[in-house]
Amino acid sequence: MEKVKPWQVILFVVAIAALGYSMMKVGFGNSPESRMADSMMLIDVQTGQLYIRDISGKKAFIIPDRNPDSKEIALLPVVEEDGEWFLVERYASALDQIEVPHDAVPDNPEKALNVADAKPIPLN
Numbered sequence: 001m002e003k004v005k006p007w008q009v010i011l012f013v014v015a016i017a018a019l020g021y022s023m024m025k026v027g028f029g030n031s032p033e034s035r036m037a038d039s040m041m042l043i044d045v046q047t048g049q050l051y052i053r054d055i056s057g058k059k060a061f062i063i064p065d066r067n068p069d070s071k072e073i074a075l076l077p078v079v080e081e082d083g084e085w086f087l088v089e090r091y092a093s094a095l096d097q098i099e100v101p102h103d104a105v106p107d108n109p110e111k112a113l114n115v116a117d118a119k120p121i122p123l124n
Contacts, residue, residue, distance in 0.1 A: 037055065038054065038055060038056040039052050039053065039054055039055060039056075040052070040053045040055050040077055041077065041078050041079070041080070041085075041120060042065055042075040042076060042077055042078065042123070043075065043076060043078045043085065043087075043104060043113055043115065044067050044070075044074045044075055044104065045074050045075075045076055045095065045098055045100065045102045045103070045104050045105050046067075046070075046072070046074050046100040046101050046102065046103050046104065047074075047103070047104065047116055048103070048104035048113065048114045048115050048116035048117075049116045049117060049121065050078070050085070050115060050116075050117065050119070050120040050121070051067075051068075051075060051120055051121050051122070051123050052120040052121070052122050052123065053065070053123045054122075054123070054124075063075075063076065063077060063091055063094060064076050064091070064094045064097055064098055065123075068123060068124075070100075072099070072100050073097070073098055073099070073100075074098055074100045076088070076091050076092075076094055076095070076098075077090075077091050078113060084112035084113075085112060085113045085115050086112060086113060087105065087109060087113065089109075092109050104116070
């Protein structure tokens with residue numbers, strides 16, 4: 001076996017330091033980037049009513065979700081930008097699976113949703 005060269009030792013130490021730093025930032029960090037969401041905002045595409053679902057690991061659910069009042073599949077995830085609500089782009093194609101009218105969703109997905117009440121109703 002050949003003798004270890006100094007540059008190899010330095011490279012090894014730098015690699016270990018980089019690994020430790022990345023583990024600290026991602027795995028052990030308490031920064032906003034390392035925290036998971038514990039709730040999800042949903043909108044009833046028919047009525048425009050906002051709902052908030054606890055997603056802290058207690059119960060699984062399927063998107064599109066069921067409206068607790070009408071029992072119809074009508075809830076899709078939304079995101080707020082500058083005080084207006086928009087469908088989460090990833091789930092916009094799920095509109096095809098929803099049989100109720102999409103009265104709260106404009107024809108152009110780039111436009112803001114027609115929200116009935118900005119105060120969300122908690123879902124169990």
